[in-house]
Structure formats: C-alpha cells, structure tokens
Amino acid sequence: MLEIAQSTPTADAIARVIELHHDRGPVVASEFLRRSFNQVYRIEFASGQRAVARLCAQRPRGEPNLVFEAHALAHWFEQGCAVSRCLPAKNGQVAVDVALPEGRRPLMLFEYLSGEFTGDAPDRIQAFARGLAALHDAGASYRGPASRYMLDLDYLLHQPLQRLLGAPTLTAEMRPQFEALARRLHEQIAELGELSQVLCHGDAHGENNFVTLDAQGAHQVAFFDFDEAGPGYLAYELAVYPWVMFPRVPDGVPSEKLLARWAAFVTAYREARPVPEADLAAIARFMAVRQFWLLGEYAGRIPTWGSQAMPTDFLRRQITMLTQWETLELPM
Template identity: 40%
Template structure:
C-alpha cells in the first residue's frame, strides 16, 4: 500500500470544522470558562457550538467563517449587543475574552477566522400567535434601544448594493449558468435597486438585526407563566431600513412553504407580529408597509446570493441551477404581495 503524504501540497482547504474539544479548550483558555460539555449546533454561515460550564452556565461559541462579503463584522456586533444590554433590551449578551477582546483570532488551514462567546438564549423558537406578538414587541424595543448606539461602525449597510448588487457578482461565477438567465437576474437586480432608490427617502431607518426570520429568538416561560423572548445572532446586523427587518419574517414563511402568496397562517402570524411591534412603541408608516413586497424580494435575492457566494463550501446543491430558474417566477409573484395588516 502506497503511503499517503501527511501534508499534500496540492490540497487547498476551503472550510475546516473544528472539533468540539478544540472549541472547549479555546473558550477555557481565552474566556476563562471551564467547559464541562461542548457540542456542535450547526455549520452554516458560521459554525456554532453549545457549551455548558462546570457550574452549569450555558453559552454559545461562534467560529466566524470566511465569507465573500468581506472581513468579520464582529467588532460592531459585539459593541452593539453590549449597548443593547445596557439599555435593557432582551438580547443574548456577549462574553468578552479575559483580556477584554471582543473576538479571538484563530489561524485555520483556510485562513484567519474569529471566535466569539455569547450567553445562551433559553427557550424555543416562537410558535403560538402570542409569541409572534411578543417577538414583534421585543424587536421594537431593540430598534429603540439601538437609536443612540455610538460604537464601532458596521462594515456594511443593508442597502441595495448589499442586498442585491453583490448577488450578481456571485452568480457570474456560478458554473454553467447561461447568459440568458444571468441577464434575467441582472435586470431583476437593476429593477429592485431602482425601486429602492425611488422609495428610500420616505422609509424609516433603524439599526437592523438583519435576520429576524423567527428562528433567531427564543421564547421561554417563567414559573409565573410569563413569557419573554431573547434575540441572538446579530451577525447580519447593520444600519438599514425598518421595512427590511420586518420583511424577513414573512419572507421566511413564504420561502420555507414555497408560497407565492400568503396563506391564512402567515396572515395571522403577520398580524400579531406587526401588532406587537406597534405595541412595543414601534412606528410603521404607510411607506414602510408599501415597501414590504420590495424588501421580501430583496431579502430573497440576498439569501440566494449568500448561497451562490459559498459554492466552495456548500456546493451547487445549496442553490441548484433549476431552482435558480424557478425563482424568476417567484420574484414576479411577490411583487404583488399584500402585507398591510
């Protein structure tokens, strides 16, 4: 049997999944938390690990992955979370390293990555209608608490270029994507960016969470039966539009259910979500509501781009060519969405 060289000079790694034992050691070394148990939650845009310390405290460690959008936005994310915590907003608090750093730089085979630690958000994802109302109310509190944030700036703004423009570049590198389909997406990007440019002067601006699809906040119930929700995963946060942050929840439902228009379940959830946002002090203008179909499309394009930009890691199966063809009709159908609850 021929010996296999330990280090093949032709091997170019694209993504490394760290062993749970490594993450436990790094957290103990850099954050001073003695870890009793560590398990991988998921590999996604980043790699997330659940940890339990010897005293029973639960944490989530995130290993930021190298992404085509650019360098990590973690300094902004951690500073924003610390600000929100100081304002009493219900978010998963960051845990700084023992030397005060927001992130720990680590050298992986594919390049430099970063480790950050957060408090675990107890509970489960919202399901009942009152939980969607609570989610909306808490998001309003977060938006209000972020108004006077004055820490490090975000590396990106959730504007037309970020949500749509970058996707076109990713699609141009997609293997075997024909010129006709690429031109179709080019026209789609142009339309969406132009529509946003025409509407943006009348839209409410906030510091967006950026990924409020209903799975980045957990609802828990205390002994008295009172429910609370905690938001986490602010990796996609940045200055942007209220209508975008609100649109991500209905987009998620439409996307997961492969719907071209809302069904009764979505209408009920959306009604309670928006009611909760307003009850929490959030003001949603008619212009914001009118822009929701536009932002549902922009979110879909952004999400498509995140997958298309990570073919080296996720592969073409994450965004198949036949699926890309089918989405052209989806974008067109969503232009007429009715989300004015």
Template identity: 35%
Template sequence: MLDFDPLYSTPRVEAVERFIDAHYALAEPVSCRLLQRGLNDVYLAVGGNGERYVFRLSHRRARGPADVKTETAFLTHLTQSGVPVAAPIPTRAGALFLQGAAPEGGREGVLFRALDGRTPQATDAGDALANGKTLALLHNAAETFSPDGALYRLDLEHLLHRPLARIRDSGVVEDTEVYGELETIAARTAKAIDAGHLTWTYCHGDCHGFNARINEAGEAVFFDFDDSGPGYLAYDLSVFLWAQVSFGRSSTAMWHAFIDGYRAVRPITPDDFEAAQRFVIVRHIWLMGEYASRAQEWGSEAVGWIAREANFLKVWESEQFVDRLF
C-alpha cells in the first residue's frame, strides 16, 4: 500500500482535549470544539468550571515555523505594560508554548483565556478609533521590548519579495504579462519605501480591525499575534487601511477614525504616514503570496483570485500616487 505524505492534518478534538489536560492546570474535564481551520487551527476549550479558553495550533507555513517564543514574550511584555491584549496562559511547568506531534511534523500550541467583549463592527468609527489607540499603545510599549532571537523581520524581503516569488512558483498566475505587471508594481513600491526615513518597531502584523474584541470600557483588546515581529511601523498602520480598500471595499472614513485614535496616543511622522499608503500594495502581495503557497493544500480553484488582483494594485498605485485621493 502506498503511504501518502500529508501536507496538513487536522487533530481530533479529543486529542486536543487530552493535550490540554496533560499540560495545563485547567478545571477538568476540558471540552473542545474547532472554531477555525486555516492559517492556524483554533479551538474553543471550556474547563469543567465553565472558564473559556482559546487554544491555537500553529500551521506549518511557507515562511517557516511559528515564532511562538518571541510572540509570547512580546505578549507578556505588553500585558505588563498595561496594553489590552490576550496574554498566553502558562503550562503547569511554566512554559508559554508547547509543541505537539502531527503527521506532517511538529506544530506549536499556545493557550489563551478567551476574551470577553464584542466583535468590532466594520462601519463603527468608535471601534476603528479604539483599534488605533491600542495599536499606538502597543508601539509605545514596543520601545522597551527587545525581540531577542526573533525568527522573522517584517521587512520587504519577508513581506514583498518572497511572497512575490511564491506567486511565481505556484503557477497560479499563468499570464506572463500579468505577472510582469506584479513585478513592476512591486519594484516601484520597494524603491519608494526604501527612499523614505521610516520608523522601525515591533509590529502586531495583522491589525486589520477584527483581531480584537471591544470590551465594556470601549477598548480594543488585541489577539492573533501570529504574524508579529520587528518591522516597519508604517506596515502595521497600513494593514488597517488595506482592510478598508481591498476586495471592492471603500471605507476611508474608518481609516481616518483609526488614525485619529492612533494620534490621540502617539504621533505619526509624515514619512510613516505616506509609506502606509505604499504598504497597502505590500500587504496585498503578502496575502497573495500566502494563498499561493497553499495552492497544493487548498487547490488551485481556491486561490485563483490571485491572478485577478493586478488590477487592484494598478488602480491603487495610480490613484494614490498620482491623483492623491487622501
């Protein structure tokens, strides 16, 4: 019989329950259910006393292994600095993360207490403002954090050049002229970003507005730091803008509210603000590269949209850096 070599396996909830029981001091019995399967596997875990937790099992991604060591160290630092985030829960042995065995190899697990509060609303300016404030608090706290041994730097190699290569190697964009347009746009964007005097910080990496819960005090409590790392502050800002304007959306009012919230806590340099608009292109190519790297796992039909995205990038580049809508 021929053995298949798995790209990605999904653990049974019973196995996750046993894993949590073995390593964490939660009230037993622990029951789990799968919330999300995708870039990571996310489970809701409920202790015997009704306490709710979230267990995240990292996916094996094209970038390499999850940097849970630096991520959990940063979350601990943010918690100690008073920034509202979902902090990791230590094991009985005091570890903030673990590795479990899967057929495709080791996968890292982190347990968090489930956040109270509501999901941010896409058209609520108050929620956008709250997200901006928390990101600014995060960047303030990052000034006293040393990311010792971080696996990834959110630089142009990580965010733009490697994702572009993944798009090329996946074969998803069959039209060589379209791929050439992507390369040209990426080259112009990289040149413009390299010419700026940009701030470097430790980034959340995925602050699109919905990796948060709005608590009773109106604060945005952040979670999902899987893509965090030392990088461009302008990129961290840009992810929220990208979420307002990509895939047919147009909600610049939310972007302005987000920026107002951020500036209520800390200033933004003109170069960083200008670059945030450039980084919308970087963010989009990064996402395209993430999906392209999953073509063998998810199938070409699920990632076929990538071939149509050159037009969005061309229009954004033309409008923002010729006609100046903002």
C-alpha cells in the first residue's frame, strides 16, 4: 500500500463526518474553501446555521493546539471580543478524529463569520488595530489550559532554521549564511532587553479577520483562524501586518501606500494600547523572524508540497532580502 503524505477529503465527505459527530441536524450544503496550512470547508445546516470546518494538517511543529485554542476563544468572547468560537461535538470534545490514509487528523468546527477583509482604507485598518489591541488586553486575564507552544525565539526562529537547513534545495554555501543571519537576528533582539508578552493571535496579517459596520455605521472587527495563537512577543504580533505587506524581493522599497497603511495601523494600536519603546524597536527585527518562521513551515511541508515549493533560486533571494532587513527601520 502506498504511503500518503496528506489527502484532501471532499466537502461532501466532511459534511457526513459533521452530521455524525455534531448535533446540529442535516448538512444541506458544503464547500471546500481552501488548502493552506490546513484544509477549510464551509458547512450549511438545514436550520440555516452556517459554520466553518477546519481539518488540521500535520504540522512540522507537532500536535495541534486544540484545547488551548478552544478555551482561549471562549475567554476572548466572554471578555467582549468578537471571535469565531469553537463549536464542540455532541460528546463535548473540541474536535473529532477523522481516519484518513495518512493517519488520524482532528476536525474542528467554528462559528461562521461574514464581512470583508481589512483592505487598505484607513478607517478599516484602524478598526483592525483596535480589535487586535482589545484581544491583547483581554488575553491578559486568561487562566485556562496552557498552550502547547510558546511563540518565543526557539519556536519562531531556531526550530524553523533547523527545518530550513534540511531542505534538499538548500546548497552547502547557503547553510552557513542562513545560520549567521539567524544568529545575528537573535543577538539584535537580545540587545533590546526584556520585551512585552501578550496572548497572541499569531497570524494577524489583516485577512484573518472581517470588518463590518454596526448599526451606528462604526467599523467593527471579528477575528478567526487562531491556529497559531499562543503566548508570545508583542513585537512579533505587531510585525505580522507590515511583514505581509512588505516587498518580498531584494532591494524592495516600501511604497507610500504601504507606509500609510502601516502608519494607520501602528498609530491606532498605540492609541488603544501603549507600546513600550523596546517593543517598537523590535518590530522590524521580528519581521525577519516571521520570514524564518515561514521558511521553516515551507520546509516542513516538503513531503506534502514538494521540494520546488522553495526552489534554490528562491532561497538565494531570501538571503539577500534578510540581509537587507537587518537594517530595516519602520517609521513610528
């Protein structure tokens, strides 16, 4: 029998699993939405209720953080934050195991949210930033089950580096270059002293939330996709938004539009929640940390995505870009 790295169940198959394990009635419509790090499906019940199902992928980091994620979402909701909560199975468990050719994988069901992504309008960006600040304020009182993972430099930088160093498309000359970049990056962050910790969303790049208008016409933001949530650096959390916008090419220069979006974000966040100077200074360094994290995630998925998801010329460009990012500064 062939060994399977990762299979993709159909939307209809996922619907049948949900009907069996969730006490929410028949599923009348289902749709496969996307394959990213996980596989995500839209579910519609005969009652009219909608939900989102997430089939957790086998992550290079290890087991999914299910119990922590479900309890953290419940806590944020109780504190008044708009989040997509976990919908437990009828046996009370936060996930059900699905038997697949590659082994058993957990399936979670979440509340359905509607709205639009953050986009580039200043008022929507400001709402996103205020919502993120509210998550961080509310997370300070979380006392539920502990997270499997800390979003520290071991998790975000050193473990991804080790996975990257094992990539078959990485040449012998590039290995010491990536190692030196990671070492200098760690040293730069250490020199900034003690940095603030928050309960992080972990992937707040502006498209893991929806923005809507309330009855008074004010922008409201609701967050979803907390697969990367956990305690970690505030500077890392704030770095994810500029990181996703920044040009991914050597000699990339941020446009005026990008800088305006960043200014709207960081100003609104600081108005809602003060940020110490050391954390502000660390944001640009954590953009590079985020890139190492991403490279490690790609390297860990080579059995599923193939080695050409990160070809040699791409990796060579990463060295040039990360070298330039060593002196990157963001206006505050």
